[in-house]
Amino acid sequence: MIELKGIHKAFGKNQVLKGVDIKVEKGDVVVIIGPSGSGKTTLLRCLNFLEKADDGELTIGETHVDLKHSSKQDILKVRRQTAMVFQSYNLFNNKTAIGNVMEGLVTGRKVPKKEAEEISKKVLDKVGLSDKYDFYPCHLSGGQQQRVGIARALALNPEVILFDEPTSALDPELVGDVLGVMKKVAEEGITMIVVTHEMSFAYDIASKVIFMEGGVIVEQGTPKDIFTNAKEERTKKFLKRIVPEWSYTI
Amino acid sequence: MGNQFDINFMVTIALKAAIRYVPITLELALIPFVIGTILGTIIALVRLYNIKYISKILQVIVVIIKGVPVVLQLLIVYFAVLQCFDSVAKTLHLSIRAKNINSVYIGLVALSFFATAYISEAIRGALTAVKKGQYEAGYSVGLTKVQTLRQIILPQAIPVAMPMLCSNLIGLIKGSSLVFMISVTDLLNGALITANSNYKFLEAYVAAAIVYWILCIVIEKISYVLERKFYSFNGR
Numbered sequence A: 001m002i003e004l005k006g007i008h009k010a011f012g013k014n015q016v017l018k019g020v021d022i023k024v025e026k027g028d029v030v031v032i033i034g035p036s037g038s039g040k041t042t043l044l045r046c047l048n049f050l051e052k053a054d055d056g057e058l059t060i061g062e063t064h065v066d067l068k069h070s071s072k073q074d075i076l077k078v079r080r081q082t083a084m085v086f087q088s089y090n091l092f093n094n095k096t097a098i099g100n101v102m103e104g105l106v107t108g109r110k111v112p113k114k115e116a117e118e119i120s121k122k123v124l125d126k127v128g129l130s131d132k133y134d135f136y137p138c139h140l141s142g143g144q145q146q147r148v149g150i151a152r153a154l155a156l157n158p159e160v161i162l163f164d165e166p167t168s169a170l171d172p173e174l175v176g177d178v179l180g181v182m183k184k185v186a187e188e189g190i191t192m193i194v195v196t197h198e199m200s201f202a203y204d205i206a207s208k209v210i211f212m213e214g215g216v217i218v219e220q221g222t223p224k225d226i227f228t229n230a231k232e233e234r235t236k237k238f239l240k241r242i243v244p245e246w247s248y249t250i
Numbered sequence B: 001m002g003n004q005f006d007i008n009f010m011v012t013i014a015l016k017a018a019i020r021y022v023p024i025t026l027e028l029a030l031i032p033f034v035i036g037t038i039l040g041t042i043i044a045l046v047r048l049y050n051i052k053y054i055s056k057i058l059q060v061i062v063v064i065i066k067g068v069p070v071v072l073q074l075l076i077v078y079f080a081v082l083q084c085f086d087s088v089a090k091t092l093h094l095s096i097r098a099k100n101i102n103s104v105y106i107g108l109v110a111l112s113f114f115a116t117a118y119i120s121e122a123i124r125g126a127l128t129a130v131k132k133g134q135y136e137a138g139y140s141v142g143l144t145k146v147q148t149l150r151q152i153i154l155p156q157a158i159p160v161a162m163p164m165l166c167s168n169l170i171g172l173i174k175g176s177s178l179v180f181m182i183s184v185t186d187l188l189n190g191a192l193i194t195a196n197s198n199y200k201f202l203e204a205y206v207a208a209a210i211v212y213w214i215l216c217i218v219i220e221k222i223s224y225v226l227e228r229k230f231y232s233f234n235g236r
Helices: A040-047 A072-079 A097-108 A113-126 A142-155 A172-187 A199-205 A223-229 A233-242 B007-020 B022-048 B054-066 B070-091 B103-129 B132-140 B145-182 B187-195 B201-234
Strands: A002-011 A014-024 A029-033 A055-060 A063-066 A082-085 A160-164 A192-195 A208-213 A216-221
Touching (some): A014 A040, A014 A208, A113 A142, A142 A160, A142 A172, A172 A192, A172 A199, A199 A223, A208 A233, A216 A223, A223 A233, B007 B022, B007 B201, B022 B103, B022 B145, B054 B103, B070 B145, B145 B187, B145 B201, B187 B201
Parallel strands (some): A029 A192, A082 A160
Antiparallel strands (some): A208 A216
16 A cells, blocks of 8 residues: 655745645556646656655555655665656666666565566566567667566566656557556556556546646546546546547547 | 988887887876776766765866866976975875985876866766666666666766777877976887987987877777777667
């Protein structure tokens, strides 16, 4: 279980998060939607300390951290229970696909190399890249790179995988590949927190949808609640602008 | 015919003398290069991670060293040692005196300052060329700062730094010729000595130039090969 309480974060004078509470149960797929600049990505990045929150509490598994007074050990402990898939993939350019997946296991968690290699091959197979083990990122397409990114996260077997707009940098044809893999991951019961603009994905996969704006959570609920039955005026307005793109395809 | 270029003298005497002193020149270039690479990397890392106070102080030092000609650095260190070393040695009860210090060491110290300042900039440039996302990816899979640096950042920064490091080394080889100011016999001085009796300075200078040129070509070739090797992951 993951719980965030009262997360505050400002960049200079710009208050990006103004007290956000989120509770995620094991196996949940939480999708965070909202307009740009609403603090979705920052919230996700506060969760694994890529941004240091100004205030708030985080509970992840057995670990409880006061974000304001976190120690190096706390940060490492949290990071080793989470994994992240980035918008711009951020694969290690100096490592092959399998090297990317193995890195966190071998260097970070001291898993024996042989074992790490086995795990890595398994997850790469799962994301459909069994023929690309030894390819460097520069020789992979965007969709393939992002699938390596997902494999890298999966291999760590974390409490939660954080997805930061994983399909935003992909061309439309490849989006399907990545979403397919994410769906597969979700079906395995892995806890996921996903920031995305793919509304149909949110509708299909999410167990909970959170709508954020201006650094606060405006509304949250099941996909059905949010997409067809939103209570807040602001949510309706946001969805109206985006949803027609997909509503007729379902 | 005395005014003509004496090729025979150049090849058989001046060139030979220059080649004999190549080890001194290499010593004067390579030792500061190694020291500069070690200290320069440390300075670059301190400045990259913006460590309080130290980072600012180092930045000022680097700017000062970069803003002063090498020849002045050499002379300042030389005269500083001549004038101040004895009193320092006395208070520390050392028996060594300034006049007993080999000038080569003074040259090495001065050139090391020069190398450190420039190499720190080359390495800092290479480190900042690695995208922020690479650090974040390292942290996100649970690597510590040091692990991320060692496994992810440095392997990507080194090939970027290679051409700059190579030109720094070439700069050091050429810059080391200035030690003639503090009367160290290096490649250039060695060649010049042969011309002292017959005033065939042009021949001596050209001989020295040829040897410098060959040294630099060799270094450039080696750097090129290393760069290719380090860059293997980049598909270029």
